[in-house]
Amino acid sequence: MHSFDYAAPDSVSAAVSLLAANPGARLLAGGTDLIVQMRAHRREPGLVVDAKRIPELSALTFDSGGGLTLGAAVACWRIYGDAQVRAVFPSLVEVASLIGGTAIQGRASIGGNLCNAAPSADATPLLIALGATCRVVGPAGERAIAAEDFCVAPGRNALADGELLVSIHIPAPRPGSGAHYLRFIPRNEMDIAVAGAGVSLTIADGVVTAARVALASVAPTPLLVPEAGQAIAGKPATEETFALAGEAAKAAAKPITDMRGTIEYRRHLCAVLTRRALTAAARQAQGVH
Amino acid sequence: MSQPAYSVIGTRPIRHDGADKVTGRALYGADFQMAGLLHGFVLRSPHAHARIKSIDTSRAEAYPGVKAVVTAADLPESSDRMVDIGEGETPLSYVRGNVLARGKALYRGHAVAAVAAASLHVAEEAARLIEVEYEPLPCVLTAPEAMLPGAPLLHEDLHTHELGEKTSTASNVSEHFRHVMGDSEAGFAEAEVIVEREFSTSTVHQGYIEPQNATALWNNDGRVLVWCSTQGSFVVRDATACVLDIPVSRVKVTPMEIGGGFGGKIPVYLEPVAALLSKKTGRPVKIVMTRKDVLEGTGPTPGSFLRVKMGAKKDGRIVAAQAYLAFEAGAYPGAMVGPAGMCVFASYDIANQTIHGYDVVVNKPSTAAYRAPGAPNAAFATESVVDELAEKLGIDPIELRLMNAAKEGTRRADGPKYRRIGCVEVLEAMKNSEHYRSPLGGPNRGRGVAIGFWFNVGLPSSCTISINADGTANLVEGSTDIGGTRTSIAMQAAEVLGIPVDRVNPTVADTDSVGFTAVTGGSRVTFATGIAAYEAAQDVVRQMRERAAKLWSVDPDTVEVDRGQYKQNGHSMSFADLAARIGETGGPVVGRAAVNPKGVGGSFAGVVVDVEVDPETGKTTILRFTSVQDAGKAIHPAYVEGQMQGGSVQGIGWALNEEYWMSKDGAMMNSSLLDYRMPTSLDLPMIDTIIVEVPNPGHPFGVRGVGEANIVPPTPAIANAVSHATGVRMTRLPMNPPAVMAAIWSKG
Numbered sequence A: 001m002h003s004f005d006y007a008a009p010d011s012v013s014a015a016v017s018l019l020a021a022n023p024g025a026r027l028l029a030g031g032t033d034l035i036v037q038m039r040a041h042r043r044e045p046g047l048v049v050d051a052k053r054i055p056e057l058s059a060l061t062f063d064s065g066g067g068l069t070l071g072a073a074v075a076c077w078r079i080y081g082d083a084q085v086r087a088v089f090p091s092l093v094e095v096a097s098l099i100g101g102t103a104i105q106g107r108a109s110i111g112g113n114l115c116n117a118a119p120s121a122d123a124t125p126l127l128i129a130l131g132a133t134c135r136v137v138g139p140a141g142e143r144a145i146a147a148e149d150f151c152v153a154p155g156r157n158a159l160a161d162g163e164l165l166v167s168i169h170i171p172a173p174r175p176g177s178g179a180h181y182l183r184f185i186p187r188n189e190m191d192i193a194v195a196g197a198g199v200s201l202t203i204a205d206g207v208v209t210a211a212r213v214a215l216a217s218v219a220p221t222p223l224l225v226p227e228a229g230q231a232i233a234g235k236p237a238t239e240e241t242f243a244l245a246g247e248a249a250k251a252a253a254k255p256i257t258d259m260r261g262t263i264e265y266r267r268h269l270c271a272v273l274t275r276r277a278l279t280a281a282a283r284q285a286q287g288v289h
Numbered sequence B: 001m002s003q004p005a006y007s008v009i010g011t012r013p014i015r016h017d018g019a020d021k022v023t024g025r026a027l028y029g030a031d032f033q034m035a036g037l038l039h040g041f042v043l044r045s046p047h048a049h050a051r052i053k054s055i056d057t058s059r060a061e062a063y064p065g066v067k068a069v070v071t072a073a074d075l076p077e078s079s080d081r082m083v084d085i086g087e088g089e090t091p092l093s094y095v096r097g098n099v100l101a102r103g104k105a106l107y108r109g110h111a112v113a114a115v116a117a118a119s120l121h122v123a124e125e126a127a128r129l130i131e132v133e134y135e136p137l138p139c140v141l142t143a144p145e146a147m148l149p150g151a152p153l154l155h156e157d158l159h160t161h162e163l164g165e166k167t168s169t170a171s172n173v174s175e176h177f178r179h180v181m182g183d184s185e186a187g188f189a190e191a192e193v194i195v196e197r198e199f200s201t202s203t204v205h206q207g208y209i210e211p212q213n214a215t216a217l218w219n220n221d222g223r224v225l226v227w228c229s230t231q232g233s234f235v236v237r238d239a240t241a242c243v244l245d246i247p248v249s250r251v252k253v254t255p256m257e258i259g260g261g262f263g264g265k266i267p268v269y270l271e272p273v274a275a276l277l278s279k280k281t282g283r284p285v286k287i288v289m290t291r292k293d294v295l296e297g298t299g300p301t302p303g304s305f306l307r308v309k310m311g312a313k314k315d316g317r318i319v320a321a322q323a324y325l326a327f328e329a330g331a332y333p334g335a336m337v338g339p340a341g342m343c344v345f346a347s348y349d350i351a352n353q354t355i356h357g358y359d360v361v362v363n364k365p366s367t368a369a370y371r372a373p374g375a376p377n378a379a380f381a382t383e384s385v386v387d388e389l390a391e392k393l394g395i396d397p398i399e400l401r402l403m404n405a406a407k408e409g410t411r412r413a414d415g416p417k418y419r420r421i422g423c424v425e426v427l428e429a430m431k432n433s434e435h436y437r438s439p440l441g442g443p444n445r446g447r448g449v450a451i452g453f454w455f456n457v458g459l460p461s462s463c464t465i466s467i468n469a470d471g472t473a474n475l476v477e478g479s480t481d482i483g484g485t486r487t488s489i490a491m492q493a494a495e496v497l498g499i500p501v502d503r504v505n506p507t508v509a510d511t512d513s514v515g516f517t518a519v520t521g522g523s524r525v526t527f528a529t530g531i532a533a534y535e536a537a538q539d540v541v542r543q544m545r546e547r548a549a550k551l552w553s554v555d556p557d558t559v560e561v562d563r564g565q566y567k568q569n570g571h572s573m574s575f576a577d578l579a580a581r582i583g584e585t586g587g588p589v590v591g592r593a594a595v596n597p598k599g600v601g602g603s604f605a606g607v608v609v610d611v612e613v614d615p616e617t618g619k620t621t622i623l624r625f626t627s628v629q630d631a632g633k634a635i636h637p638a639y640v641e642g643q644m645q646g647g648s649v650q651g652i653g654w655a656l657n658e659e660y661w662m663s664k665d666g667a668m669m670n671s672s673l674l675d676y677r678m679p680t681s682l683d684l685p686m687i688d689t690i691i692v693e694v695p696n697p698g699h700p701f702g703v704r705g706v707g708e709a710n711i712v713p714p715t716p717a718i719a720n721a722v723s724h725a726t727g728v729r730m731t732r733l734p735m736n737p738p739a740v741m742a743a744i745w746s747k748g
Helices: A014-020 A034-039 A074-082 A083-088 A090-097 A108-114 A123-129 A226-232 A240-253 A263-285 B018-023 B058-061 B090-097 B122-127 B143-147 B186-188 B233-244 B271-281 B290-296 B337-343 B377-393 B395-406 B423-431 B485-499 B525-554 B575-579 B637-656 B714-726 B737-746
Strands: A005-007 A026-028 A045-050 A061-062 A070-071 A132-136 A143-145 A152-153 A164-170 A177-183 A195-204 A207-216 B038-044 B050-056 B066-071 B082-084 B089-091 B110-118 B131-138 B159-162 B165-170 B173-181 B193-203 B213-218 B224-226 B249-257 B285-287 B304-312 B318-330 B352-359 B445-453 B461-467 B475-476 B504-506 B558-564 B567-568 B569-575 B590-595 B603-613 B620-630 B687-692
Touching: A005 B082, A005 B213, A005 B620, A014 A045, A014 A061, A014 A132, A014 A164, A026 A034, A034 B186, A034 B377, A045 B038, A045 B193, A061 A083, A070 A108, A074 A083, A083 A143, A083 A226, A090 A108, A090 A177, A090 A263, A090 B423, A108 A123, A123 A177, A123 A195, A123 A207, A132 B159, A164 B558, A177 A263, A195 A263, A207 A226, A207 A240, A226 A240, A263 B737, B018 B475, B038 B122, B038 B271, B038 B687, B050 B637, B066 B122, B066 B271, B082 B090, B082 B233, B089 B090, B089 B337, B089 B475, B110 B122, B110 B165, B110 B271, B143 B304, B143 B318, B173 B337, B173 B504, B186 B318, B186 B352, B193 B377, B213 B271, B224 B271, B224 B637, B233 B249, B249 B687, B304 B377, B304 B485, B318 B337, B337 B352, B337 B377, B337 B445, B377 B445, B377 B714, B395 B423, B395 B445, B423 B445, B423 B603, B423 B620, B423 B687, B445 B714, B461 B485, B461 B525, B475 B485, B485 B504, B525 B558, B525 B567, B525 B569, B525 B575, B569 B575, B603 B714, B620 B637, B620 B714, B637 B687, B637 B714, B714 B737
Parallel strands: A005 A045, A026 A045, B038 B285, B159 B173, B224 B249, B318 B352, B475 B504, B620 B687
Antiparallel strands: A061 A070, A070 A164, A132 A143, A132 A164, A177 A195, A195 A207, B038 B110, B050 B131, B066 B110, B082 B089, B159 B165, B173 B352, B193 B304, B213 B224, B213 B285, B304 B318, B445 B603, B461 B475, B461 B590, B558 B567, B567 B569, B603 B620
16 A cells, blocks of 8 residues: 555544645545555545544434434444434435445445445435435535435545535435335345445325435446336335336436446346335335334 | 274364364464564566566665565576476476566466565555566457467467377467267267257356465575465475475475465465565565455466267166367466366266367466366266256156266276265265255245266375373374364374374474375375374384383284273283383384375265245345265264365355456456355355265275365256256356346246
């Protein structure tokens, strides 16, 4: 590994100053992506800025309306270790439990997963499906970015020089709603999604009133598919309906052929996973276990 | 058949190295520390095939903290000499060329230069300053492609050995051999059902958990001391001496604990490089591979292309068989296609056979042995064809195999006639298993069976046993312990000595401290080193009888020994009591043996497997898996079961997901354990085992080696199961989800 400088600021403003003054610097949360990339010479930052001493980035709080604000460096174990998160966002708990193994979950964060901007990120499609927004602070001040707009290319996010992700806000779930992320991997653990589907939906009187579908690993970025949600809104919450969303997801997917799967196979998986994920989310929405 | 009653053989004692392993105190090569230790980093070729026009190391040498840089120019010039590197002879130039590329880089990951520094990070950064001028050349990555006329040649001076004759044809085909028995064309003319199919298997890696490592010290007295992880300390000694062009007596190899090998830790990679760096610096140098180095720079097992044709009469008698086997050797000849040719029809008694084998070089890492090397590839083809024959004939697949099973006296096409073997007994055990008789149940499921053979090897082993006054025995042997063999060898000595196995203290010694012992490979250790221990223990017993005779003033020939009790006409003494008096009866008792046993017994193994295939994703779940193997005699049944389970798991990985995913320009795209998908514990059911015991007449306790045959049948058994679950015959490995889905789609 190359030689680099390390800083551990204790405020957002100090971190912004460091990042702004050192183009090419990288923020370190859990390091489960960054350190691996540095060891493989895929990234060679001259300065690594540790985020873990900044209180806001390590805070996990619920607002009065039931929305969750997740500091960008909150490690996965804190998500599944939090009783309120388990009660309100079971899908988020599932995703936090899916990323890496126990040791990795002690370090890795949902914010880091988002910033790493891998098309295969497991958390991002769910964040998109849940309608999450990202709070970003930089030299020019603060702005909000929708989760679906945060990744712009493989390994590249929407942050400008000097900007950092402070937190992710997930709105309170609506009554009668459910969410689920389902990925396909050839093994049963320790794998990168060949394709993945993060979904949320709301059901009233057996009818889907709203749905959001986002896909992993089938486009340069995690991909929101509005057509999939539109295709089932107003229809009965049945497997046939969910299959329509699956077809819309399949049509929207733009995968490549690589060692994880062919274009044809991945598009096919989008239909299967979207249908299966919506079926699981519907069970949750309707209180069926 | 009644078997002799043993006291130690067949029990399941705790392993002698267990405490150190479970507490983390066992010392592996990467743990090795020494004053003044430097760290080495190996620079590897980014190209799959390139001429090395020049190497400029000056910037690396000038980097602060760098102590030495070496390239192939630091190795002696190569000649045509042949060297034995564990399981056969190889030209020295190939061994040297693989250690450090000379003239050409033949695969991506080929070692080109190495740097030593006080810190690994410094060595790595300095290595990046080495300027290698490459002229990239077109590469060939599969055997069929490399065999085409006009294919880019890896070695301009490689001429095909055609049916035993050296030709003048420059080619990527190093060898073409043929085995013929009877008349296969006439056999097919007589056959009423014929199945012929083409198969391919991907390059796969052994996947041992511990990466290769080596520490070397070129001492001031001219001796080269090596500490490393190896399957054969004498192999490392001899190969390192050859590569460095020094006498074997100048090299001393101390084997550290070994975290798996499966054949992959027979070749030398790092030892000569560490030695060269040590020679230049005067300090010990340690090199440890990363997982990427292991996958890209060490020998996996060959990918292969196979065509198998078999014909049977309607009554199920198989009358003809043909095989075409083209195996990828990787960068240097030696694809283990020879063993594939020996094993391809080895489970059957077929009068008419023709087998063609091709050893083909390609721009991938130079292949190494992998657990029954060549046999799983061959069995994948044969056992799939036999399964299809059974379908067409309407005969139960195990019955069809039983009807044609090889027996004592059956001749293989490559020559040997079987002595007592357990092929039929293994098939019977499969047929009678609760698993095979249970219903499969549920949609999208399939059951598959297959059988496989590995011939096993003998080779030399040495052993000494020294008796302590407290009635214990120190056993020194030279077989590096991979599968619990310290204990399985100590058990054989304990049985002869008539003492509990915890009174035998086994040590795997360095190459200065024990007689020559061949590689831990070919499933030979419990067999051959076991015989050495048996003979050394008999030598001890002979001496102990003399000591008893001396005490009792009788003729040694009249002293009887029964389970450690020495008796003569009313006199009786235990081994322990006698040991307490060796000082007064003549001093130390040391038994010794050096053996090269010829009575090796081949092993058959079979698998019954149930799978379920998700028809929407193509993902295969192994529901139930039973491994059956003829152990001859299971010295330590738990270790035999462990071997069977390990081979099964590797076979499952090979069948379902493992492969070298190569880019068109020869880069391995999945050189990490994240993307090189070996099965995890969550992907496997419990592997059930059935040990069959058909004693090998060539071993005093009947031992057959059990390390390898168990990996032969899993891939075809799973392929047969998946084929039955999906209704599509699977002919390519791995049968990963996209491949199975594509097969399902192909049904229309």
